[in-house]
Every structure is written in structure tokens, then in C-alpha cells.
Amino acid sequence: MPKDENIEITSETIDVLNNRRSIRAFSDTAVTDAHIDAILGAAVRAPTSSNLQAYSVVVVRDAARKARLAELAGNQKHVITCPVFVAFCADLSRIEVALQRYGHDLEDNNLEMGLVSSIDAALVGMSAYVAADSLGIQGVMIGAMRNDPEAVAELLDLPPRAYVVFGMCLGFPDGNAPKQKPRMPRPGIVHLETYDHTASKAGIDVYNDQLRAHYETIGKETNTDSWTYEVDSKFAARPRNTLRAALKRLGLDFS
Amino acid sequence: MPKDENIEITSETIDVLNNRRSIRAFSDTAVTDAHIDAILGAAVRAPTSSNLQAYSVVVVRDAARKARLAELAGNQKHVITCPVFVAFCADLSRIEVALQRYGHDLEDNNLEMGLVSSIDAALVGMSAYVAADSLGIQGVMIGAMRNDPEAVAELLDLPPRAYVVFGMCLGFPDGNAPKQKPRMPRPGIVHLETYDHTASKAGIDVYNDQLRAHYETIGKETNTDSWTYEVDSKFAARPRNTLRAALKRLGLDFS
Numbered sequence: 001m002p003k004d005e006n007i008e009i010t011s012e013t014i015d016v017l018n019n020r021r022s023i024r025a026f027s028d029t030a031v032t033d034a035h036i037d038a039i040l041g042a043a044v045r046a047p048t049s050s051n052l053q054a055y056s057v058v059v060v061r062d063a064a065r066k067a068r069l070a071e072l073a074g075n076q077k078h079v080i081t082c083p084v085f086v087a088f089c090a091d092l093s094r095i096e097v098a099l100q101r102y103g104h105d106l107e108d109n110n111l112e113m114g115l116v117s118s119i120d121a122a123l124v125g126m127s128a129y130v131a132a133d134s135l136g137i138q139g140v141m142i143g144a145m146r147n148d149p150e151a152v153a154e155l156l157d158l159p160p161r162a163y164v165v166f167g168m169c170l171g172f173p174d175g176n177a178p179k180q181k182p183r184m185p186r187p188g189i190v191h192l193e194t195y196d197h198t199a200s201k202a203g204i205d206v207y208n209d210q211l212r213a214h215y216e217t218i219g220k221e222t223n224t225d226s227w228t229y230e231v232d233s234k235f236a237a238r239p240r241n242t243l244r245a246a247l248k249r250l251g252l253d254f255s
Numbered sequence: 256m257p258k259d260e261n262i263e264i265t266s267e268t269i270d271v272l273n274n275r276r277s278i279r280a281f282s283d284t285a286v287t288d289a290h291i292d293a294i295l296g297a298a299v300r301a302p303t304s305s306n307l308q309a310y311s312v313v314v315v316r317d318a319a320r321k322a323r324l325a326e327l328a329g330n331q332k333h334v335i336t337c338p339v340f341v342a343f344c345a346d347l348s349r350i351e352v353a354l355q356r357y358g359h360d361l362e363d364n365n366l367e368m369g370l371v372s373s374i375d376a377a378l379v380g381m382s383a384y385v386a387a388d389s390l391g392i393q394g395v396m397i398g399a400m401r402n403d404p405e406a407v408a409e410l411l412d413l414p415p416r417a418y419v420v421f422g423m424c425l426g427f428p429d430g431n432a433p434k435q436k437p438r439m440p441r442p443g444i445v446h447l448e449t450y451d452h453t454a455s456k457a458g459i460d461v462y463n464d465q466l467r468a469h470y471e472t473i474g475k476e477t478n479t480d481s482w483t484y485e486v487d488s489k490f491a492a493r494p495r496n497t498l499r500a501a502l503k504r505l506g507l508d509f510s
Contacts, residue, residue, distance in 0.1 A: 013389035017297035134268035
């Protein structure tokens with residue numbers, strides 16, 4: 001083991017990430033337009049594949065619009081109570097304008113273009129999240145924007161070939177930070193040179209125990225199997241199985 | 256406009272993002288295992304949809320393996336010269352283990368599962384990138400891992416239902432930082448309450464001018480139209496049009 005293994009290597013950014021929790025309860029402290037400018041100004045510097053910038057961001061403060069978004073997200077009340085909700089969109093509309101100038105179009109766009117734009121949105125979203133957290137502004141990502149992407153797109157008046165990949169509730173946290181949830185054991189998810197199949201599988205039962213212990217600590221009801229049980233309960237039924245058809249209607253084919 | 260609009264709102268994290276460039280030339284300064292531990296230890300705290308943790312990370316230092324990855328990425332020599340290459344993988348294999356325990360499987364997995372795992376990988380990857388940069392370790396994301404996802408998966412010995420979403424070259428930069436590329440005008444990509452279609456379209460020609468001016472400054476040959484021309488040249492032909500079939504063979508259906 002190299003000599004420097006014991007030197008603490010850290011930074012404000014690393015501290016922010018190491019202390020990250022999803023926050024769903026917010027104080028009355030205002031998140032100003034200047035905060036949002038600073039956060040999104042930094043976030044748009046995230047890498048973007050081939051300089052495509054195939055994303056857009058919609059900042060929502062209006063109470064009625066947040067209420068409707070909350071409803072579309074399966075009645076998540078923090079979407080209403082957060083001072084600012086930010087929607088991170090995959091957006092191929094400017095790409096299409098570019099292609100049209102040279103007599104081309106985006107009919108039959110493919111999985112690569114769906115992924116490039118979705119990843120662009122995710123990189124900007126994650127950058128915004130960590131930038132916000134570095135100012136004490138925290139929140140939670142809302143994947144449930146994919147429950148009904150057409151209704152969300154209509155509400156935000158998105159152009160064709162755009163959809164909301166995820167939203168984000170942001171605000172100053174109210175009260176104490178919730179206890180941090182454990183993560184899958186590192187050797188099961190971080191591999192050296194090639195994938196360690198044994199470590200990946202072995203991590204699952206270790207993690208079931210750790211997550212169950214965490215739930216007991218915070219008084220949350222759980223099953224003996226915890227993680228595997230939750231995952232099966234949620235995904236055996238293939239949630240959002242109509243997503244592909246909905247996104248195709250919005251102009252992203254994923255073909 | 257609120258009184259505090261003129262107060263500078265910043266942090267180390269925001270500075271890191273605001274100064275970000277893609278770095279493709281590296282110094283001899285070692286990136287130690289302790290650095291990588293600190294970077295990835297922080298990165299795995301990124302949000303993950305429904306606590307699925309549907310990603311894995313493979314850290315590559317071996318010269319022969321980097322050389323092969325460089326070749327698969329279309330001969331990008333920084334993949335060879337970077338001290339550390341990190342592959343961020345969408346990984347449904349642990350999800351499948353969980354489902355199998357209850358008599359279910361991941362046959363006919365859908366677009367949502369493809370996106371959830373790809374976004375998980377992107378969130379961890381972006382977190383790693385900004386954590387590294389906060390330590391002075393910079394680099395570039397390599398989307399070209401999607402050129403031939405099956406060859407990449409084989410080289411890293413990934414399990415079924417996993418693929419590399421993108422890679423990342425990391426190292427201490429060698430020499431001066433390249434000039435930062437301008438981004439699309441903010442009003443065209445950041446919208447308030449609803450999407451501003453006029454601003455989005457108007458931003459394109461403004462950006463063509465800004466990007467062309469940037470290319471002239473750095474002595475790069477360009478076309479009058481710069482951005483739109485580059486985008487058309489690259490995407491009219493639908494690159495990676497076989498990605499969907501390749502990922503399906505790897506066990507991600509995107510259906």
C-alpha cells in the first residue's frame with residue numbers, strides 16, 4: 001500500500017458529496033434568483049458530448065405549476081413545498097434546427113441521440129445539485145417526471161424532441177439532516193482493471209444487512225431482505241413500461 | 256430585482272465548475288490509489304433512483320488495457336497517456352440477482368431501466384469528475400465507449416446487463432489550461448416557468464458567432480456557421496446507429 005494512503009485527501013467538494021442526503025423539508029429562507037444564477041451558471045459548464053448542449057433547464061417557482069408537477073410525480077408534496085423546482089430536459093430541438101439548415105432532419109433519431117441528450121441533462125443536473133449543496137441549498141432529484149412525460153412536457157411547454165429526464169426540488173433544509181443511508185459495499189461496485197463478479201454478488205447480502213440495520217435505526221419498517229425485497233417489489237412489475245411509446249410521441253425514438 | 260443580486264455567491268465547488276475544461280494532456284505527477292479512493296468514495300454518494308445503485312465503476316491503470324480502450328474509442332491517445340481511466344457502467348446485474356430471489360427476472364427490461372441505470376452511472380461519473388477537479392485532477396469524458404460497447408464490455412469482463420455509458424481520462428494536467436469554449440447563451444437554455452421557444456432559437460446564431468470567434472482565437476479552422484455546421488456534419492449521418500442492437504445483445508433492451 002503506498003505511503004500516502006493515510007494522508008487525508010479532501011476538499012470542500014468532496015466534503016459536500018460525502019455529507020450528501022436527499023432533503024424533502026425546507027425552511028423559509030429564500031432561494032434568490034442570484035442563487036439560481038450562480039448554481040446554473042456553474043452547472044452549464046459540465047461536459048457535454050461533442051459540444052451538442054442537447055439539454056435545457058426550466059426553473060419553476062409558480063405555486064400552481066409546482067402543484068401540478070407534484071401531482072404528476074405521484075403526489076410528492078416536497079415538489080409543492082420546495083421554493084424552487086428545476087426540470088432538467090433532454091432537448092434535441094436545437095440539434096434539429098441545425099440539421100434543417102443543411103436539408104436534414106431528426107426523423108428516426110436513434111438510441112444514441114436519446115442517450116446523449118439524457119446524459120447531457122444528467123451531467124448538468126448533477127453539477128447543479130452539488131453546486132447548490134456547496135451553498136447550503138439542498139434537495140432531492142425527482143425521477144417521477146418520467147411517470148407521464150407528455151403531461152410534464154405540455155405543462156412546461158417544451159418543444160418537440162424534448163422531455164424532462166428528472167426534476168429537482170431545491171431549498172434551504174428545514175431542521176436536522178436525515179441519517180445518511182448506507183451504500184452498497186465499495187468492492188462490489190468499484191472494480192480494478194476488470195469486473196469482480198464475486199465481489200459484486202457478495203456485496204448484496206452484506207448490503208441487505210446494512211440497509212436493514214439502517215432502517216431499524218430510523219424506525220422504518222423493513223423486510224429481512226431489505227434491499228433485494230425493495231428492488232423486487234418495485235421492478236418485477238416493470239414500472240414506466242409505456243415510457244418508450246410516450247417519448248416517441250414527444251419525438252425521441254430511442255431506436 | 257432583489258437587493259442581493261450583486262452579492263457574489265460562490266464556493267470552491269462553483270469555482271471548480273466555472274473553471275472547468277476538458278484536459279487531454281497530463282503531467283507525470285502520480286494519481287495515487289488514495290486519490291482514487293477519495294474521488295470515488297465521494298462520487299458513490301450521488302443520488303441514485305429508488306436506491307437501486309444500478310451502476311458499477313471500473314478503474315483501469317494497465318497500459319495494455321488502456322491501449323485497447325483507446326483503440327476502441329477511435330484512437331484517442333489521451334486514453335493511453337492518462338494515468339487513470341475510469342469506466343462508468345450502467346449495471347442491472349445486481350437488480351437481476353434481487354429479482355431472481357423472488358422468482359422474477361429481467362427478460363424484456365424496458366427503456367426506463369435502461370435510462371435509470373445510465374443516469375445512475377452519469378450522476379456518479381459527474382460527481383467523480385468534479386470531486387477529482389477539486390483536487391487538481393482533471394480530464395475528459397469519453398463517450399466513444401459507446402462505439403463498440405460489446406468489445407468494451409468483454410475487455411472489462413462486465414456481467415450481462417451492463418455496459419459502459421462513458422469513460423473518463425484522469426490525471427494532473429500538463430501545461431496551460433486550454434481556453435474555455437463558450438456555451439450557448441443562457442436565455443436559450445435556461446427557461447423560467449415555461450420554455451422560451453424564441454430565446455432557444457435566437458441563441459443558435461448568437462452562439463455560431465461566439466464559437467467561430469473562439470475557434471479563430473485558438474487558431475482552429477472553422478466554418479462560417481461553426482456550431483450548426485459541426486452538429487450537422489456529425490449527426491445527419493446518425494452515428495452509433497447500431498447501439499440499440501448492441502446493447503440488446505448485452506442484455507439492456509431499452510424497449
